[in-house]
Amino acid sequence: MAEPFFRTERLTVGYNGVPLIRDIEIRLDRGRILTLIGPNGSGKSTVLKSITNYLKPLCGAVYLESRAVGGMTGGDLSRLVSVVLTEKPRTELMTCGEVAATGRYPYTGMLGILSEEDRRLVREAME
Incomplete structure (x- = not known):
């Protein structure tokens, strides 16, 4: 079986050392779409922020093309991943x-x- 484009291993996310969601296991092949569904406050944005290294995971690892995201520079990661979070960017004065x-x-x-x-x-x- 081929290595997935993106995967997590025993990922635990949360804030200030307090786990919100534990042992997240995601496998995603290139070209596939993943949807996170859940009620407000359930941790969807926290998972996305942890996956993109915007928020450091409490435990576990995230891999992109078999490389640990935690070891990538911001520039390397931004060339491979983009994410749109719920915070509204202020683009009203931009073309x-x-x-x-x-x-x-x-x-x-x-x-x-x-x-x-x-x-x-x-x-x-x-x-």
């Missing part, structure tokens, strides 16, 4: 092109300055 261009930030330097190639890729994606 559609500016919102689309944020997808290129993992490929720019620390200042987030887009190259001509980045701008071309944004235009192509919007078309």
Whole structure:
């Protein structure tokens, strides 16, 4: 059986050392969609934040393409994963092109300055 694109092993998530959900086991092949369903406050966003390393897991591990997410740099992780959380981004003063261009930030330097190639890729994606 092929290694899944994404997997967790005995992942425990929570806040301030207090577990909210324990022993989460997820396996996901490339190109598949995973939906987390549950009532408000059940931990869906906490799981997503832990998977993307925005929140450190209390226990266990997350792997992406067989690499431990906890050992990746922010830049490496942002090239492989994107997530839309429930917090509403403040885009009311941004154009559609500016919102689309944020997808290129993992490929720019620390200042987030887009190259001509980045701008071309944004235009192509919007078309």
